[in-house]
Amino acid sequence: MRKIIFLLLFLTLASCLLAQIQFDIDAFADSTKYGWQDWRDRFDYRAGLTERQELLQIYEMESSQIGSSILKSTLIPGFGQISSKAGTKGTIFLGAELLSLGVSLYFFDRSNYYYNQYLQATQIDEIQEYYSLAQTPRYYSALFLALGAVIWAYNIYDVIQTTDSYNAEVWQEVLEKFSKKTVSMGPEGIRVRF
Amino acid sequence: MKTKLLLLSLILLLIAACSLKRENPLDPIGNPAIIVPDQVSGVQCFASGAGVINKFVEVRWNANPPLNTDGYFVYRGLAYNSEYAVVDTVATNICNHGSEPWHLVLPGDYWYKVSAYRDVEDGDGNYLGRLEGRRSEPRFIRVPA
Numbered sequence: 001m002r003k004i005i006f007l008l009l010f011l012t013l014a015s016c017l018l019a020q021i022q023f024d025i026d027a028f029a030d031s032t033k034y035g036w037q038d039w040r041d042r043f044d045y046r047a048g049l050t051e052r053q054e055l056l057q058i059y060e061m062e063s064s065q066i067g068s069s070i071l072k073s074t075l076i077p078g079f080g081q082i083s084s085k086a087g088t089k090g091t092i093f094l095g096a097e098l099l100s101l102g103v104s105l106y107f108f109d110r111s112n113y114y115y116n117q118y119l120q121a122t123q124i125d126e127i128q129e130y131y132s133l134a135q136t137p138r139y140y141s142a143l144f145l146a147l148g149a150v151i152w153a154y155n156i157y158d159v160i161q162t163t164d165s166y167n168a169e170v171w172q173e174v175l176e177k178f179s180k181k182t183v184s185m186g187p188e189g190i191r192v193r194f
Numbered sequence: 195m196k197t198k199l200l201l202l203s204l205i206l207l208l209i210a211a212c213s214l215k216r217e218n219p220l221d222p223i224g225n226p227a228i229i230v231p232d233q234v235s236g237v238q239c240f241a242s243g244a245g246v247i248n249k250f251v252e253v254r255w256n257a258n259p260p261l262n263t264d265g266y267f268v269y270r271g272l273a274y275n276s277e278y279a280v281v282d283t284v285a286t287n288i289c290n291h292g293s294e295p296w297h298l299v300l301p302g303d304y305w306y307k308v309s310a311y312r313d314v315e316d317g318d319g320n321y322l323g324r325l326e327g328r329r330s331e332p333r334f335i336r337v338p339a
Contacts, residue, residue, distance in 0.1 A: 111214075119218050123309070123326040124230055127221050135214055143205075 051178070059174050063167040066160060073159040077152050080159035084166040093155045097148055104144035111137040219322040220314055227317075231310035231327030232258045234266065239306050239335035242292065242299075249299040249337050250292025251306065255330065257287035258310045267326060269307040274332055278307055301339040305332040 027033075036042045064084045073080030078093030111134050118130035216224030236256035242249050253268055265285045269278035281297065282289050289308075292299040309329040314322045 115214060118221075121218065122220055122323055124222070124328055127218055131214065131216065131218075131221070138214055 055174050055178055059167075059171050062174070063170045064163045066163050066167075069159050069163040070156060073155050077155040081155075081162050084159070084163045086162045086166065089158070089162065093151065093158070096151050097155070100144045100148035100151060104141045104148060107137040107141035107144065111135075111141055219316070220325045222325075228314055228325065229262045229312060230325065231263045231312045233328035234258065234308040234310055234330040237306065237308050237330045237333045239333050241335050241337045244338040248292060249301065250290055250297070251299055251304065251335055251337060253289045253291060253306050253308065253333075255287050255308050262312055263310040263327075264312050265310070267309045267311060269309070269329065271305045271307070271332065272303070274305055274334075276305070278305070278329075278332075299337060301337050303334065303336050305334055307332050 034042075034045070036045060064080075069080035069084055071080075072083055073093075076094065077097040078090035078095075081087075081090035081093060083090075114130050114134035114137070118127060118134055121127045121130050218224060220228065222228045222230050234255050236254075238254045240252040240254075242251070255266075257263075265283060266287070266289070267280050268282040268284065268289045268291060270281045270291070271278040282291055282294075291297055291306075307329045310327045311324050312327070314325050316322055
């Protein structure tokens with residue numbers, strides 16, 4: 001039994017030693033594989049990475065979340081566009097939606113009025129007349145409701161495009177602002193860019 | 195072309211979907227079993243003579259078949275296209291407007307219309323309402339002083 005344990009222990013140690021021999025510490029420490037020739041290159045790369053992280057942080061603070069924009073536009077058409085700084089577009093969507101729903105409601109109300117008259121009518125001509133009078137506004141009501149639905153759906157499609165282009169603009173602005181900045185303060189001290 | 199057809203189909207579907215129900219129990223299109231009273235024809239008016247104290251107007255018309263008519267409404271208006279009000283309800287094809295104390299017939303020009311009605315019941319004998327048929331053309335009469 002002891003022999004078997006000893007053999008197993010020996011095999012484990014041997015495999016560890018073999019693995020250590022195979023691990024090439026020089027290759028691991030070789031910074032040229034990342035394109036760095038010396039420690040200055042590595043330092044520059046690190047500085048660049050920190051800058052990009054800072055930019056990303058600013059971008060995340062100023063950009064619009066696509067999910068949030070979709071939710072806003074789903075609840076209130078045009079709200080997502082407004083929050084993505086496309087106020088005119090958002091107002092047009094909101095106005096068009098309110099207008100189509102308002103017109104639809106108006107025709108629905110008219111239709112209901114004549115439909116009630118139809119239900120109470122007892123004379124043959126009045127029965128036919130009130131039914132026709134109720135039917136036409138009902139069609140208009142449905143058409144404007146459908147128009148409202150189309151506007152609503154298009155508004156959701158549009159908010160994705162608008163938010164994407166807004167975020168691209170934000171990223172561009174962040175990059176431009178950063179490139180214009182000559183003096184910056186970081187954890188490693190004050191940096192002056194020429 | 196496909197998009198146009200799809201759009202047209204959607205519109206037709208929408209129109210069909212929002213079609214109103216014919217729920218009026220007296221609507222003959224919604225209830226094909228209902229018999230509509232015929233339009234009254236041959237309306238004639240005769241006024242009381244000059245100097246008569248109790249003025250009246252006698253209205254006669256061609257009787258409808260009893261199958262589709264239970265009675266008649268007599269309307270009176272002050273002009274051809276004016277509003278008409280029911281002044282009497284009768285079961286025969288003659289109406290003597292002025293014969294009852296509540297009839298108010300004064301000297302002047304009047305227009306009379308007549309329509310037939312039928313009391314409608316469903317298959318179980320439940321009363322659904324009184325369906326009035328098409329009104330006749332207005333007939334002019336002058337009641338002398």
